[in-house]
Amino acid sequence: MMHHCSIDISNGVIRYARTPRRLDGLLKEAGTGRSLSGEEVLSRAYDLASKGYQAMPVGCDNFDAQGLCLGHEEAPQP
Numbered sequence: 138m139m140h141h142c143s144i145d146i147s148n149g150v151i152r153y154a155r156t157p158r159r160l161d162g163l164l165k166e167a168g169t170g171r172s173l174s175g176e177e178v179l180s181r182a183y184d185l186a187s188k189g190y191q192a193m194p195v196g197c198d199n200f201d202a203q204g205l206c207l208g209h210e211e212a213p214q215p
């Protein structure tokens with residue numbers, strides 16, 4: 138079961154700044170579902186980091202001012 142829904146910005150994203158292909162598809166654009174390129178993921182990570190976030194929420198609607206997940210009700214099983 139996957140229960141993390143945020144990515145650590147410094148350890149999970151910015152450490153791959155020199156190898157952005159590793160970040161391809163890590164995030165999807167809200168609304169369209171388009172996979173973001175590594176460069177787009179990085180630019181979002183830098184933007185969030187500049188606002189004081191430590192983590193980048195992924196498909197998470199319950200997070201604090203640092204982007205850390207605050208938990209969820211039991212997720213429905215597929």
Ligand SMILES: [Zn+2]
Nearest residue numbers: 142197199206
């Ligand atoms: Zn969450």
